[in-house]
Amino acid sequence: MRASRSVATASRTSLRAPFQAALCALALSAALLVGGTHAHADVRKADLVGGSTVEALGLSVGQCPDVAADYALLVDSEGRVLFERAGSAPAQIASITKVMTAIVALEQGDPSRPVEVSPNAAAVGESSAGLRAGDRMSFDAALTALLVPSGNDAATAIAEAVGAQILEREPQLAADPQTAFVAKMNQKARELGCEDTLYENPHGLDDDAFRGNLHSTARDQAKVAAHAMSLDAVRRIVGAGDTSITVERDGGSVSIELRTTDALMSYDDRVIGIKTGETLLAGPSFMGAAVHEGVELYAIVLHSSSAQQRFDDTRALFDWGYEHYRAYALVNAERTASGTYRSGAQAPLVARLTLPDRAHGEVDLTVSDPTASLRVFNLEGNISQRAVLKDGLTSVRAGDVVGTLEFRQRNKVVAALDLIACDDVPEPGIWERLGTWFSGLLSGGADKERPTVEIWNRTPIIKSNVGRSA
Structure with missing residues (x-):
């Protein structure tokens, strides 16, 4: 059995290159105009810190996170919102959609059944895991191809495979497997308490054949992030970085190298995931998770100004959040209790x-x-x-x-x-x-x-x- 090796790449539409080039030119011009000096990206009076507006708290620019994104949220693992910008406003989320795809696959699918790539899945285009029609792989390998390189091919293959399993149990749910799978995505969103989220496909593409009303909010996606990171498989895959999977192809075994789209993990040790997203409508976006000194935080950044800025925004949110966490001693007693309890040992009188x-x-x-x-x-x-x-x-x-x-x-x-x-x-x-x-x-x-x-x-x-x- 002959093994070959290929590298997964993220292909782009013909419009993407000139659009990004124009953005780069504008960014360079802006940098020259300000003479290279750093300025806080954008602090808005309506930004919320701990539930109160920046204006009401009297916070200066330097006391707020340096965030360029139009929609942003920082929340801890208990669901406490620390920072919010337009957190309840509907927005496109692009490939961040795939986090819900992974959740539904894990909760609705049989991990012992392999996933096969259909011609439809292989032809989706855009961000790809390098899969071909007829490829067969393990359930875990398919999830890895979904989350690490953000494979639209893997997303569709998973939706078709798991959707078919869903229809075996609920044949009345939908006319085809992918529609059944997407119905479960929306059902799970409601179960998690999402208030303004609509999924229409398993990958998050939102133009041409996929144009529609698909949308979510930063607040809703923070709930999705917290649930996703409670699942061992998601946590393991998104935190692993670059990796490889093995697929069965043409009677042989093929090893496919997968490059993570989460560049932030390479230079911020606190970061443990989760998922990038970008389309022309959604703009550069990111769902991030970090752990520092036992505190886990989730950041949602939607419609930032560039692919790099979404990571800068996320890092700024994490830096700011951890800066404002403090260790707090609960027992601060000046006297010692009297009595027979703990005889010979000092017990604080509370x-x-x-x-x-x-x-x-x-x-x-x-x-x-x-x-x-x-x-x-x-x-x-x-x-x-x-x-x-x-x-x-x-x-x-x-x-x-x-x-x-x-x-x-x-x-x-x-x-x-x-x-x-x-x-x-x-x-x-x-x-x-x-x-x-x-x-x-x-x-x-x-x-x-x-x-x-x-x-x-x-x-x-x-x-x-x-x-x-x-």
Whole structure:
């Protein structure tokens, strides 16, 4: 069996070259006019930082990410939006579409069944993985050809193969496999909470025969990115960079080298994917993911000014985002708790619990992990705290968990620690109960007193170094 070797390339339409040449000429002219000095690309008053406009926060140009794209979003792995520019406005997303193609393939397809390239798939054109009609490959190889070189041929082959499997289960869904596959793409978008997304094909081409109403938003694609990176296969493939696959061709085995379109990974170690996109309508675009010091961020950049600028925009968003994450110690207690819990070891006094109806009902409270901390986005505001006690507390023993100490930022719980009793407080004796009963008679049957807690832990102000107060 003879093995041959070929290299996948991304072909372009005849209009693309002169269009890009014109853009380069304009960019060069602009650079000469400004004399080579750096200027922030574009900071807009309506850009949102932590949910508030740049104008409302009083942020200067230097305190905002340097982004040229018309649509941009930076979000963390918990879905918290850190920066937003026209995040809910509909836009073309080009080959970023293929991320949803991979998701649906993994969730709807049988990974043990091979993928065969039809003449229709091989003839799609534009960005290609170098596949030919009749090629057969493993499911994983097809996904790699889809995501690494952004193969439109692979996207169509996957949609046809998995779409046929979908129709085996749901024959009433559509008239043909690719239509069935695209229906599942839109269904998955709705399941992920996408609010203004419409897929019309598995590759993202949007002109000539593929012109239509396909579109999405930066906010919607951030949801897609987060879900995609929760899938091991997607995470592995987009993070691997250049690679190769083996396909069966003409009775032999062919190794195809695949060059990643994600150039940002080659010079930014934080970046772990995900997907480029570019058409004349969509402009240069990118869906990016990065990890730094345990914090995972996703950036969506749509309709940037050049192929390189989309990566510069993404890197600027990541730089800015990580700059404003801070390690925050949750326990900041000035006193040590007293009691038998952790005898011989110092336990921080974070709160004091008072149980009513007894002479000695006070007990110090501490936490199990005095070194607990989290990373907070400092532009979201300061941390507040409140104690939440368990219901029905009438007595406690040293070591009992009596409730939680919740930490909030922008009214959202960002962390919680168990509150632990440091000593015993027994049930009230007979005389204390009688006293409570008489007190109730004298007060006309007033409601029984409830346990109370006084918080001693401090929540230091988070320094943001931004805005008018900086």
